[in-house]
Amino acid sequence: MKRVDAIKRISEQLEDELVICNIGFPSRELYAVKDSPTHFYMLGSMGMASSIGLGLALAQERKVVALDGDGSLLMNLGSLVTIYNQDPENFILILLDNECYGSTGSQCTYASTVNLSRIAEAVGFKNIFSFKGDLDLTEVLKAEGPVFVHAKVEPGNADVPVIDMEPEEIKERFMENLK
Ligand SMILES: Cc1ncc(C[n+]2csc(CCOP(=O)(O)OP(=O)(O)O)c2C)c(N)n1
Ligand SMILES: [Mg+2]
Numbered sequence: 001m002k003r004v005d006a007i008k009r010i011s012e013q014l015e016d017e018l019v020i021c022n023i024g025f026p027s028r029e030l031y032a033v034k035d036s037p038t039h040f041y042m043l044g045s046m047g048m049a050s051s052i053g054l055g056l057a058l059a060q061e062r063k064v065v066a067l068d069g070d071g072s073l074l075m076n077l078g079s080l081v082t083i084y085n086q087d088p089e090n091f092i093l094i095l096l097d098n099e100c101y102g103s104t105g106s107q108c109t110y111a112s113t114v115n116l117s118r119i120a121e122a123v124g125f126k127n128i129f130s131f132k133g134d135l136d137l138t139e140v141l142k143a144e145g146p147v148f149v150h151a152k153v154e155p156g157n158a159d160v161p162v163i164d165m166e167p168e169e170i171k172e173r174f175m176e177n178l179k
Contacts, residue, residue, distance in 0.1 A: 024103025
């Protein structure tokens with residue numbers, strides 16, 4: 001399954017959950033597949049989707065889904081430790097693992113030799129789901145958080161345009177939806 005198909009499958013199963021999406025093509029693909037004021041598209045640093053998602057889950061009661069990448073999670077592995085210790089029951093971290101820095105030319109990451117869900121398990125996450133094919137989130141959405149979802153996807157980016165919203169617009173629309 002390509003990352004864009006995984007994103008499509010995830011977005012069709014979500015309702016009013018808040019979504020924090022990883023920088024680069026994942027955000028562009030989500031924006032192209034389905035845009036919503038419940039989406040926050042990361043346009044800045046790698047590694048921050050899980051941390052922003054955690055902060056948001058702790059700050060309010062709605063369910064938060066963070067879509068992260070293997071390269072980004074590897075850049076901020078400590079985030080798993082913080083998430084586990086903060087224990088937000090309304091937080092789902094979905095790792096779209098293509099074993100590469102897909103957005104910048106598909107250079108390999110170490111996700112091909114290190115199993116990132118085993119790391120989440122070792123940290124203490126109780127609810128971990130692994131997918132290689134169809135991303136049926138029925139059980140994931142019922143599970144108590146923090147939940148870690150490990151989805152293996154194929155490398156490659158969809159041919160989608162850049163997001164035609166200013167960063168301020170994305171932030172303000174998202175914050176308005178939160179009120
Ligand atoms: C701190 C930092 N370093 C480098 C970049 C450049 N950059 C943007 S996206 C990306 C690759 C992200 O890889 P991954 O998180 O695995 O997501 P994928 O594109 O593979 O879905 C890189 C290197 C950045 N935005 N921030
Ligand atoms: Mg990747």
